[in-house]
Amino acid sequence: MAEDNNKEKIDQESLSRRKFLRNSGFAVGGLAVGGVLGSVIPWGTDEKEPQQAANETKNYNHALMNFNQVEFQTVEAATERIFPEDENGPGAQALGVAFYIDHQLAGSYGFNARDYMNPPFFHGEKTQGYQGRLKRREIFKIGIREMQNYSHSKYKKGFTDLTADEQDTVLADFADDKVNITTVSASGFFNLLRSMTLEGVYSDPLYGGNKDMQGWKLRDYPGDQMNYTQVIESEEFQQIEPRSLRDHMQ
Amino acid sequence: MTKKLPKTDVVIVGVGWGGGIIASELTKQGLKVVGLEKGQERETEDYYMAHDELRYAVRYELMQDLSKETITFRGNEKMRALPMRQYGSFLFGDGVGGAGVHWNGQTFRFLPYDFEIRSKTIERYGKGKIPADMTIQDWGITYDEIEPYYDKFEKMAGISGEENPLGGKRSDKYPTGPMLHSPQMKMFKEATEKLKYHPYTIPSANLSEPYKNPDGISRAACQYCAFCERFGCEYGAKADPVVTVIPVAKNTGKFDLRTHSWVRRVLHKDGQATGVLYTDLTTGEEIEQPADMVVLTSYVFNNVKLLLNSKIGRPYDPASGKGVIGKNYAYQIIKGAATGFFENKKFNNFAGAGALGMVIDDFNGDNFDHSNVNFLHGGYLSLTQTGKRPIQTNPIPSDSATWGKEFKQNSLKYINRTLSIGAMGASLPYKQHYLDLDPMYKDAFGDPLIRMTYGFRDQDKELAKFTATKAKEILQEMGADKIDAMDELGPYDITTYQSTHNTGGAIMGADPETSAVNNYSQMWDMENLFVVGASSFPHNSGYNPTDTVGALAYRAAEGVVKYSKDGGLLTS
Numbered sequence: 001m002a003e004d005n006n007k008e009k010i011d012q013e014s015l016s017r018r019k020f021l022r023n024s025g026f027a028v029g030g031l032a033v034g035g036v037l038g039s040v041i042p043w044g045t046d047e048k049e050p051q052q053a054a055n056e057t058k059n060y061n062h063a064l065m066n067f068n069q070v071e072f073q074t075v076e077a078a079t080e081r082i083f084p085e086d087e088n089g090p091g092a093q094a095l096g097v098a099f100y101i102d103h104q105l106a107g108s109y110g111f112n113a114r115d116y117m118n119p120p121f122f123h124g125e126k127t128q129g130y131q132g133r134l135k136r137r138e139i140f141k142i143g144i145r146e147m148q149n150y151s152h153s154k155y156k157k158g159f160t161d162l163t164a165d166e167q168d169t170v171l172a173d174f175a176d177d178k179v180n181i182t183t184v185s186a187s188g189f190f191n192l193l194r195s196m197t198l199e200g201v202y203s204d205p206l207y208g209g210n211k212d213m214q215g216w217k218l219r220d221y222p223g224d225q226m227n228y229t230q231v232i233e234s235e236e237f238q239q240i241e242p243r244s245l246r247d248h249m250q
Numbered sequence: 251m252t253k254k255l256p257k258t259d260v261v262i263v264g265v266g267w268g269g270g271i272i273a274s275e276l277t278k279q280g281l282k283v284v285g286l287e288k289g290q291e292r293e294t295e296d297y298y299m300a301h302d303e304l305r306y307a308v309r310y311e312l313m314q315d316l317s318k319e320t321i322t323f324r325g326n327e328k329m330r331a332l333p334m335r336q337y338g339s340f341l342f343g344d345g346v347g348g349a350g351v352h353w354n355g356q357t358f359r360f361l362p363y364d365f366e367i368r369s370k371t372i373e374r375y376g377k378g379k380i381p382a383d384m385t386i387q388d389w390g391i392t393y394d395e396i397e398p399y400y401d402k403f404e405k406m407a408g409i410s411g412e413e414n415p416l417g418g419k420r421s422d423k424y425p426t427g428p429m430l431h432s433p434q435m436k437m438f439k440e441a442t443e444k445l446k447y448h449p450y451t452i453p454s455a456n457l458s459e460p461y462k463n464p465d466g467i468s469r470a471a472c473q474y475c476a477f478c479e480r481f482g483c484e485y486g487a488k489a490d491p492v493v494t495v496i497p498v499a500k501n502t503g504k505f506d507l508r509t510h511s512w513v514r515r516v517l518h519k520d521g522q523a524t525g526v527l528y529t530d531l532t533t534g535e536e537i538e539q540p541a542d543m544v545v546l547t548s549y550v551f552n553n554v555k556l557l558l559n560s561k562i563g564r565p566y567d568p569a570s571g572k573g574v575i576g577k578n579y580a581y582q583i584i585k586g587a588a589t590g591f592f593e594n595k596k597f598n599n600f601a602g603a604g605a606l607g608m609v610i611d612d613f614n615g616d617n618f619d620h621s622n623v624n625f626l627h628g629g630y631l632s633l634t635q636t637g638k639r640p641i642q643t644n645p646i647p648s649d650s651a652t653w654g655k656e657f658k659q660n661s662l663k664y665i666n667r668t669l670s671i672g673a674m675g676a677s678l679p680y681k682q683h684y685l686d687l688d689p690m691y692k693d694a695f696g697d698p699l700i701r702m703t704y705g706f707r708d709q710d711k712e713l714a715k716f717t718a719t720k721a722k723e724i725l726q727e728m729g730a731d732k733i734d735a736m737d738e739l740g741p742y743d744i745t746t747y748q749s750t751h752n753t754g755g756a757i758m759g760a761d762p763e764t765s766a767v768n769n770y771s772q773m774w775d776m777e778n779l780f781v782v783g784a785s786s787f788p789h790n791s792g793y794n795p796t797d798t799v800g801a802l803a804y805r806a807a808e809g810v811v812k813y814s815k816d817g818g819l820l821t822s
Contacts, residue, residue: 082653088662109309116320116335118691124332127325129745131332168654175653194653202640203304219662221600221640224301228474228601232430237596237666245299 061208062099065106066137071144072098077160078147079197081167089218090211097200100209101140104196110137134184136192143189146181147174204245213242224248252527254538258284258506260810261526261541263513263556264548266348267796268782268803270491271403272545273499273507274465275807281814282504284539286511286528289314289345292492297484300477303639307480312352314342318694321551323744325705327568327682333691333699338745340752341480342549346509347492349549349750350796354479354604354636355455355488357409358793359400359801361615362393362418367789370616371626379626381709383681385571385578386626387788390760391769393418396801403800404453407489408461408469411453416611429458429472429606434597434669438608438633441727447610452632453797454605455489465498476637478604488604511537514695516544516560516779523562523779529695543810545780546756547803551700553785554685554755559697563756563766563775566684568703574766576685578757579704580790582749583629583675585739586714588721589645589668590730596666599638607634613720614792615676625712629675629792631720638665645670648734671724673717676792677753678709685755706742714739751795753787758802770809770820771802777819782806 064072076098085091092098104110112135124131134142151159151170159170173179174190200209202216204224210216216223223242231238260276262269265287273283305311316337324331343349363370366388371379380386401421403409411424428451431439435451442449456472463469472487486493499505510531517524517538525540546553557563557575566577609632611617620626644661645668651657688701718736725733759765762774767786773779782803784795791798809820 083658084655086655086658088659091658112317112336114310114315114317116316116333118333120690122330122332125325125329127741127743127745128323128332128334129338130335171653197653198644199304199308199641203308204302207304216640219640219665221665226473226475228476228598229430231598231601232432232474232606234598235433238598238601245302248299248301 061103062096064099064102066102066110067098067105067140071141072102074144074147074159075101075140075193077167078171078193079200081164081171082194082197083201084164090214092197092201094211095201095215096209096211097197100200100203100207101196103208104199105137105140110140111135130188132184139184139189139192142183143193146179146184146186146189150174150179206245213244216242252536252538254540257525257540257542258282259541259814260284260543260545261286261539262545262547263516263526264288264348264546264552265346265491265496265507266343266547266549267350267491267495267800268547268806269545270347270350270495270499271406271800271803272547272782272807272810273505274495275804276810277499277502277504279811280504281811283499283506284541285499285505285507286513286526286539287346287507287509288512288531289348289509291509292346292351292482294482294484294486294493297482300481300484301475303641306352306477307639308641310337310341310480312344312480312482313337314344320699322688322691322699322701324701324703325741327703331688331691331701331703334744337747339743339748340750341747342551346496346507347482347490350489350491351482352480353455353488353490353796354794356605356607356634356794357404357407357411357453357455357797358630359414359417360393360791360793360798361611361617363615363617364789364791365389365391365393365396367627374616375620379620384626384709385679385681387578387759387764389769389788390758390765395769396798396805397421399801399804400797402804403797406463406465406494407455407800408457408463409453409455409489409797410458412451414450414453414611415448416614416617424453425463426458426461429454429456429603430474431608432598432601432606432635434633434635435606435608437669437728438671438724441724442608442610445724445727447612449608449610452605452607452609452634454603455796456483456603456605457487457489463494465494467494467497469493472603474601474603474606476600476602476639479636512695513548513556514559514697516546516556516562518560518562518776518779521776523776543778543780543814545782545806545810547782550752550755550783550785551685551702553781553783555687555697555700557756557766557781558687558700562779563773565686568682568684571681574757574764576755577766578679578754578788579683579685579702580677580679580753580787581704581742582677582751582790583706583710583714583717583739584673584749585736586629586673586675586717586721587670588718588725588733588735589670590725590728591645591647591664591732591734592667592669592729593731597669599635599666599668602635602637604636605634606636607632609633613717623712623716625709625716627676627678627789627792628713629673629717631671631673631717631724633669633671640665647732669725669728669730671721673714673721674792674794675710675713675717677790679754679789680707704742706739711739751784751790753784753790753795756781756785757788758786759788768820769805770812771806772809772813772820774819777817778813780806780810
C-alpha cells in the first residue's frame with residue numbers, strides 16, 4: 001500500500017502551456033462557470049452536515065492549502081468512491097480524507113522533497129519504478145483535470161455530477177489504463193489517489209484525516225497505545241478504545 | 251581548501267551496528283576512534299511520538315534522503331540502469347545507529363552449512379548440482395570459528411530466545427528467555443509439531459525481560475507496543491547501537507563521534523590507507539581526517555561505493571568473473587509466502603513486537619534433502635506478529651476488489667481474521683549479479699551512484715514456490731478457511747517492499763583471488779583497511795542478517811586491535 005507506481009510517459013514532452021490552458025478551461029468551464037463555486041461545494045449541500053455542524057466546534061484545519069475548490073470537490077468525490085460510507089461506518093468524505101490529501105500535497109511529499117529527482121529522465125521498465133519528472137502535486141493537478149475531461153467526454157457532465165456508478169466507471173477506467181492520456185499514467189494517478197485515500201483514512205488524526213479516530217474504530221484498531229503486554233497472550237479479541245498522538249501530549 | 255585534522259588511531263565510516271561495535275571494542279582497548287556519520291544524532295527521547303505509521307513507516311522518517319543519494323537498478327546487463335527515485339524494495343537507514351534503529355530485532359545465527367556452502371554442497375550432491383554461473387563459495391571461516399562472536403553479540407544485545415533444534419551448536423544459552431506466546435504463535439507451534447517439524451520461538455532483540463549486559467548497560471523489557479520495524483523504540487527495549495554499544499564507546503572518552511559528516515573518499519598512498527576525506531554537511535567544509543587504520547562500517551552499497559570511488563581493490567568484471575569489488579551481490583527471497591483467512595476467529599493483530607513469532611528451520615540451509623528439488627539452500631518459515639498497522643496492512647482475498655465497497659468490507663472484516671506464514675528465502679550469488687559505479691547518475695556531491703544489476707533466477711523461482719507450498723500446508727493444518735499463496739515469483743521488482751537484507755560486494759574468503767577481505771574483514775589489498783558489514787557475505791542465508799553482521803564486527807574489532815599491535819595480514 002505504501003508504493004505509488006506513478007508512471008509518466010516521458011517520451012512525450014511534458015504539458016505544453018497551450019494544452020495545459022485548454023484542459024483547464026475544459027474542466028473548470030464544464031463544472032463551475034458563472035462564479036457559483038459555492039453552490040457546488042458538497043459540504044454545504046449534504047443533508048447531514050448542518051446538523052452535525054451545529055454540534056461541533058469549527059474545525060480550522062478544514063481549509064485548503066493546495067487544491068482549488070473544484071479540485072478539492074473532485075478529490076472528495078473520488079476518494080468517497082474508493083472508501084465509501086456504508087453500514088460499517090463513515091467513508092473518506094466524512095473522515096476528512098480530501099483535506100488530508102490537500103495538506104500532504106502542499107508539503108514535502110507533494111514536492112517529492114526526499115525523492116531522487118535528478119535528470120536525465122528515461123522511460124523505464126515497470127520493475128524500475130517511477131521515472132517521471134512530475135511531482136505529486138503536479139500529478140494530482142493533471143490527473144484531476146483528466147478525470148474531468150474523461151467524465152465530460154463519456155457522460156457530458158463533470159465528475160461530481162455523475163452518479164456513483166458512473167464515477168466508479170471513470171475510476172475503474174483510470175485504474176485499468178483504459179483512458180488515453182499522454183501526460184501522466186492513468187493507473188499511476190489512480191494508485192496514488194488510492195494509497196493517499198488509505199493514508200487519510202488511517203493515519204493519526206493530527207494529519208487532518210481519520211476524523212475523531214473513526215477510521216481506526218472501523219477496524220477495531222487501538223491507535224497509539226503504550227503497552228500490550230497484558231493483551232498479547234489473550235485468547236479473546238480485545239476491544240480497546242483508541243488513543244491518538246494528541247492523547248500523548250503532556 | 252581542505253582542512254587537515256590531527257591524526258587519530260582509527261577512523262570509522264558509518265555509525266550503525268558495525269561502527270558502534272568497532273568503536274566500543276577499540277576504545278575499550280585504549281585506541282582513539284573518530285566516528286563519521288553522515289546522518290544526525292539520535293536518542294531515545296526522539297521517539298516520544300514514534301507511534302506514527304504515516305511519518306515513520308510510510309514517509310520513511312528514519313531513512314536516508316534519496317534526493318541526495320540513491321542507487322540505480324537494472325534487471326540485467328542489457329537494460330539501462332535507472333535510479334531508484336522513491337523507496338520500495340528496501341530501505342537505507344540514516345543517522346547514528348543506522349539500520350540498527352529501525353530494524354525488527356529478529357536475530358538468527360546462520361547455519362554451519364552456510365559458511366562452507368560450496369564444499370558441503372559438492373560433498374553431498376556432487377559438483378553438477380551447482381549451476382555453472384552460480385558463484386557460491388566458502389566463507390573462509392567455519393561456524394565453530396564464528397560461534398564465540400555470535401555469543402558475544404547476543405549477550406551484548408540481550409537476545410531473548412530458546413535453542414534452535416536444527417541450528418549449529420551453541421556454547422551458551424541465550425541471555426534472556428523467549429518472548430511471550432500469543433494464540434497465533436501457539437497455533438503455529440501446534441500445527442508444525444503435528445507436521446513433525448521443529449518450531450521454536452524467534453530469537454528477539456526486543457527484550458523479554460529487563461537485562462543488564464556485560465558492558466554494564468541496562469535496558470527495560472519490551473511492551474509489545476507493535477511499533478518496531480521502521481520505528482525507533484521509545485523504551486530502549488529493542489537493542490539498537492544507540493542504547494548499547496555507542497554509550498560504551500563514549501564513556502571511554504576515546505570516541506569522537508561526528509554527525510553530518512559525509513565521507514567521500516578513503517585516502518591512500520603506496521597501498522596503505524592514510525585517512526578519509528569528508529564533507530561537513532553543516533558548513534560545506536571539506537575535511538581530511540588522517541588515521542593509522544580505516545574501517546568502513548556503512549551500509550552494503552556505501553561500503554562498495556567508497557571502495558570503487560576511492561579506487562581501492564580490483565573491480566569485479568562480470569564478463570571474465572575476475573576482480574572482487576562489487577562481486578556476489580545477493581538479496582533475500584521472501585515472496586514465497588501465504589495468507590490464511592479464518593472466518594470464525596478474531597486475533598489481536600494490532601499488538602505485537604518486531605521479533606515476536608515462531609519459526610521452523612526444517613526447510614532452511616541443507617536441513618532437508620535437495621536431491622529432488624531444483625534449487626539449493628532454502629529458508630525459514632515463520633509466523634510473526636509485528637503489529638498490523640492500518641495504512642499498510644489491508645488483507646483481502648486475492649480475487650476481490652482492491653477499492654470501493656467490497657474492498658472496504660473485506661479489509662475491515664479480515665484485518666483481525668488473517669494470519670500469514672512468511673519465508674526468509676536464501677539468495678545465492680550469480681556471475682551476472684553485481685555492483686559497480688553507474689556511468690550516468692550522481693549523488694549530491696557529483697560522485698557516481700552504485701549501480702545494481704540483479705534479477706530473480708530459476709533458483710529463486712523454484713525456492714519461492716517451494717516455501718509458498720510449505721506455508722500453505724502449515725496454514726491448512728492451522729485450520730484456515732481460505733488460503734492465498736504465491737503462485738509465481740515473477741521478476742525482481744524494486745518498487746514493492748521485500749527486505750532490506752542486501753548483501754555482498756566486498757566479500758570475505760580464504761583466497762585473495764576470489765574475495766575482497768579475509769575473515770577479519772581486513773582488505774587483502776590494503777592491510778590497514780577493514781570493510782565490515784553484510785557487504786562481506788559471500789551469499790545471503792535463509793535468515794535475517796544482523797546477528798552475523800554483529801558477529802563479524804566483533805571479529806573485525808579483534809582483528810583491528812591485533813593489527814594495531816603487530817601489523818601485517820592477519821591469519822586465523
